Amino acid sequence: MADEALAVELTGITKTFPGVIANEDVNLAVRAGEIHAIVGENGAGKSTLMKIIYGMQAPDDGTIRVRGEEMHFKSPKEAIDEGIGMVHQHFMLADNLTVLENIVLGSEPTKGIQLDFASGRSQINEIGAKYGMDIDPDALVESLTVGARQRTEIVKVLYRGAKILILDEPTAVLVPQEVDELFVSLRELKEEGETVIFISHHLDEVLEIADSITVMRGGRTVATVDPDDVDAKQLAELMVGSELPTPETTESTVTDIVELSIRGLEALSDEGRPLLDDVSFDIHRGEIVGIAGVEGNGQAELIDAIMGILSVSSGSVHFKGEDIVDWSTKRRREDGIGIIPADRHRQGLLLQSPLWENAMLGHQTVKPFAKGPWIDRKGARDRTVAIIDRFGVKTPGPDVAAIALSGGNQQKLIVGKEMIAEPNVLIAAHPTRGIDVGAQAAVWDELRDARKEGLAVLLISADLEELIGLSDRLLVIFSGRIVADLDPHAVTPEELGSYMTGVEVEAAS
Ligand SMILES: Nc1ncnc2c1ncn2[C@@H]1O[C@H](COP(=O)(O)OP(=O)(O)O)[C@@H](O)[C@H]1O
Ligand SMILES: [Mg+2]
Structure with a gap:
């Protein structure tokens, strides 16, 4: 059943690469207007899943619904048109351009045939003020701190009209104070009714900010939990799984040298x-x-x-x-x-x-x-x-x-x-x-x-x-x-x- 209260709904998503099953029969339901965290160890398939929602990678199998409607994205452009935006683990900004140029590039507001940077600048200031993201449109990206680069990426996505924001490990590169600032902005986004999906390894963080948490392990979604119902230890166990591989039982060759x-x-x-x-x-x-x-x-x-x-x-x-x-x-x-x-x-x-x-x-x-x-x-x-x-x-x-x-x-x-x-x-x-x-x-x-x-x-x-x-x-x-x-x-x-x-x-x- 199509459900419009769900911003994103994935069913049976499978994606393989040569020799690797990155996603296997994945189901995920993200409610509109919530902050939904995805946790899981390295290689669990989180980034692949996000790229599938963002139209960067096509699933081998399964369906993607956005606000209840089935989608078959052939490119991120098509996902952006549906109001989905993604900020990648590695930033994709041009260092030698300004914040304004980076944000406006690719979706330039035009006035006649001239680029209308004045309108771009005022929109950026508006977005910044609305969501508490302080950025200077005229700063050169190469001069920015990591936190400011990230804000630029997020504003860029919002500028393109994203209502569903995907952030792949946004806090991994931030110092604690920047994490706090990001979280203030994420809460503002939520206040405004936007949906945020974010990946993190930091369980304390996730428990603090998320409305729901989905755990991935070995390419599958193993559970979606309410942060009020679990503690970090339980989440950690879900991430690692209940069984560890058996170690090799050969004779030790360790010397005392x-x-x-x-x-x-x-x-x-x-x-x-x-x-x-x-x-x-x-x-x-x-x-x-x-x-x-x-x-x-x-x-x-x-x-x-x-x-x-x-x-x-x-x-x-x-x-x-x-x-x-x-x-x-x-x-x-x-x-x-x-x-x-x-x-x-x-x-x-x-x-x-x-x-x-x-x-x-x-x-x-x-x-x-x-x-x-x-x-x-x-x-x-x-x-x-x-x-x-x-x-x-x-x-x-x-x-x-x-x-x-x-x-x-x-x-x-x-x-x-x-x-x-x-x-x-x-x-x-x-x-x-x-x-x-x-x-x-x-x-x-x-x-x-x-x-x-x-x-x-x-x-x-x-x-x-x-x-x-x-x-x-x-x-x-x-x-x-x-x-x-x-x-x-x-x-x-x-x-x-x-x-x-x-x-x-x-x-x-
Ligand atoms: N483009 C690709 N080509 C081949 N293998 C890939 C590719 N992208 C991801 N993988 C593999 O898929 C698995 C899941 O990767 P990924 O989605 O990046 O996990 P996570 O983000 O949870 O760390 C890993 O084994 C990874 O090596
Ligand atoms: Mg990843």
Whole structure:
């Protein structure tokens, strides 16, 4: 039955990507005029679902109703015409233009054939005043704080006539005071009768502002609850699920030789916000230490600090008997710290370049890739062939461009090039994200074999099966701090959920 009291109603939405079911038989009902929060771990399918409502992605199956009427959006333009607007996780503003230009671009008010910026400016001021969003139309976007950029994005969406606003993790990038300001505006929007759908990992936040909360897990909507009926702990449990995967039961290969020792590591953002707060742990030879946590709680910063990409304000990283905090990234790499980066397209590969050039990345200064100051092409090609053979990379040869490979084979190349260099320490960030199950199993086998050979691994992942299956120890990171040190064989979903969402905080031993 069509229901006009529902701003958005989804039934049976399914969306697959190669090897991944992002949304599976999802049902969601958002009442008109409410603030509806969507929570769920990384990869639960939240952003995909929002993009489907916004017409950016077409579902394979299922129906979308807006105010009771069935929709078949072929583009965001069509969704915008129905009064749906979305602010993405990553802002999409042009830095070198003003707030006014950014907002008016694409839907310019025209007066004759001239752009009517005067009318744009007054409308922006009106929207800003109405919803308590302070923005200067003439400021250059590049000069704005993150909070002001976000306000610009929201005003842009409202300017286009949105009555249903989708905000994908709006608070992830904000400092607490900015979160408060955003919430004031969201309440104003609600007062005016608009509908807000927003994604957040912060359960305390969600409980404070939402009128209803839908929990997603593994591509499905598992529950919609009233914030008055649940507490953060119950929400956390719904997010994590009632059953955790069973860890691998092989004999421990953990030795008592410390390979990497981190003490009191601290890093600050440009605004002085703590990114890493007193982080301390050791990784032993033959050990996999897993980092669990909701994305954006310091995982990326921890990796960057260990690799020397992010400078730390205090603390030490001991490796091979020395504090390496002042070492360059190049030296860390050359001395035996390998990395499987989180984003293989942006950090791990040169997509247009041949595999043999890709195999050199991060190792281009050492044998067999370098001969004195020169690149050793033959050495590089031979090594690439060796990686292809040993790690089963499916490719016609070392000269094809990386872009020609499937995601799984690209990842095998990245894992292979790091493993074959025989590092002492390996940082594996989301090593199997977005790849098919066959390639995933191959990568897991490689990590287990390398551990047996004595490799010390720091595993960062959003995949609980991977974390629990591989890790010898599980550290939980929240707000830049290690808040728990858990045994993956004994951890309960309740514990993990509580720590990951900051409900429970206990200094790790
Ligand atoms: N464009 C895409 N191509 C392939 N896989 C994708 C794409 N977008 C999302 N996925 C996959 O779909 C799953 C759900 O992703 P997403 O909707 O972004 O989750 P969330 O926003 O909850 O973190 C993940 O496994 C992700 O890797
Ligand atoms: Mg997302």
